[in-house]
Amino acid sequence: MIGFLFSAVAVLILCGIAVAGVWALDLKVLFGVIIPYAAIITFFAGLVYRVLDWARSPVPFAIPTTCGQEKSLSWIKPNKVDNPTTSGWVILRMAFEVLTFRSLFRNMKLDYREGPKIRYSSEKFLWLFAIMFHYAFLVVLIRHARFFLEPIPGALVVLEHLDGFMEVNLPFLGLGLPAMQLSGLLLLGGVSLLLLRRIVIPQVRYITLASDWFPLFLIIGIALTGALTRYVVRVDVVSIKEMAMGLATFHPVVPDGISVWFYVHLFLVCVLFAYFPFSKLMHLGGVFLSPTRNLPNNTRERRHINPWNYPVKTHDYHEYEDDFREKMIEAGLPVEKEMSEPEPEAPVAEGAEEEDK
Amino acid sequence: MKLYNGPIIIVGLVIFLAIFLLPFYISGGKTAAVPKPELPKKSVATECVMPTEYMRTSHMQLLNVWRDMVVRDGDRIFINEKGKHFNMSLTNTCLSCHDSKAKFCDSCHDYLAVAPVCWECHLVPKEKK
Numbered sequence: 001m002i003g004f005l006f007s008a009v010a011v012l013i014l015c016g017i018a019v020a021g022v023w024a025l026d027l028k029v030l031f032g033v034i035i036p037y038a039a040i041i042t043f044f045a046g047l048v049y050r051v052l053d054w055a056r057s058p059v060p061f062a063i064p065t066t067c068g069q070e071k072s073l074s075w076i077k078p079n080k081v082d083n084p085t086t087s088g089w090v091i092l093r094m095a096f097e098v099l100t101f102r103s104l105f106r107n108m109k110l111d112y113r114e115g116p117k118i119r120y121s122s123e124k125f126l127w128l129f130a131i132m133f134h135y136a137f138l139v140v141l142i143r144h145a146r147f148f149l150e151p152i153p154g155a156l157v158v159l160e161h162l163d164g165f166m167e168v169n170l171p172f173l174g175l176g177l178p179a180m181q182l183s184g185l186l187l188l189g190g191v192s193l194l195l196l197r198r199i200v201i202p203q204v205r206y207i208t209l210a211s212d213w214f215p216l217f218l219i220i221g222i223a224l225t226g227a228l229t230r231y232v233v234r235v236d237v238v239s240i241k242e243m244a245m246g247l248a249t250f251h252p253v254v255p256d257g258i259s260v261w262f263y264v265h266l267f268l269v270c271v272l273f274a275y276f277p278f279s280k281l282m283h284l285g286g287v288f289l290s291p292t293r294n295l296p297n298n299t300r301e302r303r304h305i306n307p308w309n310y311p312v313k314t315h316d317y318h319e320y321e322d323d324f325r326e327k328m329i330e331a332g333l334p335v336e337k338e339m340s341e342p343e344p345e346a347p348v349a350e351g352a353e354e355e356d357k
Numbered sequence: 358m359k360l361y362n363g364p365i366i367i368v369g370l371v372i373f374l375a376i377f378l379l380p381f382y383i384s385g386g387k388t389a390a391v392p393k394p395e396l397p398k399k400s401v402a403t404e405c406v407m408p409t410e411y412m413r414t415s416h417m418q419l420l421n422v423w424r425d426m427v428v429r430d431g432d433r434i435f436i437n438e439k440g441k442h443f444n445m446s447l448t449n450t451c452l453s454c455h456d457s458k459a460k461f462c463d464s465c466h467d468y469l470a471v472a473p474v475c476w477e478c479h480l481v482p483k484e485k486k
Binding site for chain 2: 052056057236245246249257285
């Protein structure tokens, strides 16, 4: 639980840094221009570095995970998706994994439901919460493009309207923005459920480290401050888009009158971007470069050669006998080839030599 | 640096960067115009029902409250912070000064892909030539 407290406090301190920097010290250029640019550069440079680092790491063995019947004799039906033998099927399996999280769908748990008998039962909540969270995050991310594009493409306008088709009007709670974005609600719900899962299940809590808690708290912080700026504080979005467009067109401006809550939101997003390449969040790129997922299971058709194999210097018995034949004969030791034989290439010896290779 | 499966990984990276860095190159370095909603002439009106800073960020909440009070409670009198009375009416109060949807409302709403529900019931005011 040290990691839990550490991460929660760390996110609160980050919020405090943004509040202190903007509200007390008035460092709007630092928090509105310099830190966002630094975070974006860190994100893209770090991501490219990590991917290239994986790309130059050799894969010593063919280790695709297989979840179905391997291609075998003609009368045994192979499972081509779960046990792909060609690149095409590997790409299809990867697409299913990336788009539908099939490996999480297979999540199991040990169950004592029938007394002392143990069994493995299906556990779908991880998959459900994960898919909720990831797709909602994707929609939220795409929706934010409206702050960086002018004019806004028609598809984004449509998405914005579809996502906000539900109306919420609770003036007594201070919530007064008619269009409630469903993606935001699902994002906050999904990430909270993922957090709850790590808190509630003891075995999962035991293996949860600070590097798991921190991104969860950070994303919860981002979602909460985002909802706050939209529904409760209602920040001046026209000025915010002016600022965002300034960043996107490399003519940064810092308009006045933007609430400090927006800067907290922006700062947490910058921390997420900068933290991303060095954290577990790099599964964004890692899933594509994972040897258990991107290799075809064709080891019976094609030999996988370890790229870091180097030519091994050998000195086998025949060479040893060549070195010492004279002395061996002198000492009365048996030799395979006699000295006197002018044509040493005996068929038997040749066969033995082949085997040693 | 030797890369394994280099070409396909580089292609993937380039596609990723091309999509995510779109806002940075699509504008070609040109700055975007900031919307300037056209305010009513000084001869028509000098102040709104609430201060400008409030209206900039929270006019939608005000309109929602007005709608609920008028439609559900039949209450049409709004008293602002200065004690001034207003008739709670989008058409008769707001639009009597802000008489152009295109030049006032839409300038910011289009800038941010906002689609207010006002015009599902209210008629759009005719544009003056």
